[in-house]
Amino acid sequence: MSPEPYMLPSGRLANAEGLPIADDPRQITLVASLKFLVPLWIHEIRNLTDEQRVARANRYGRIVAERGDVLQFGGGKKGQATEVFNALAEGLACAAYQPGGITVAGLHWCTDHRACLDAEAAAEDAELPEPTVPTQRTVDDVSFNGAGQEAL
Secondary structure (H helix, E strand, O other): OOOOOEEOOOOOEEOOOOOHHHHOHHHHHHHHHHHHHHHHHHHHOOOOOHHHHHHHHHHHHHHHHHHOHHHHHOOOOOOHHHHHHHHHHHHHHHHHOOOOOEEEOOEEEOOOHHHHHHHHHHHHHOOOOOOOOOOOOOOOOOOOOOOOHHHO
16 A cells, blocks of 8 residues: 655645646645645534535536636636635535545545544455456358359
8 A cells, every 4th residue: 555645845745646636736726725625614514414515515516517627727707716616625525524535636534534444444355356357259250162252
């Protein structure tokens, strides 16, 4: 198992190879801002029911899916990036209440980390079924014995 990603003093994430958002130096501010804001949203939505959090997560997921490019390229209107960023942060906070929490850009948020560790240990202990190799299809060689070649 590889070491957990962590934030360097420079603001870069270490041990986060393969995480495009964490590897991109242009996203340092986004990752650092999420690290700060998602726990605040987790606290803010603590009294909501599971159904209310799921409804919010669905709404925020649509916002990020439709306008997430604003975070990367900027928006044409004032406040657009802020709206999308807050939707992302609160949506991640909603996901933190789900079993196993959520990990994004090398950062993990959850409301019951013991359950996350137990689930990870159970997954490591689980015996995975052997992968099945698809059977090879036979190829029949079809040849013409001169019959019907006149039409060719």
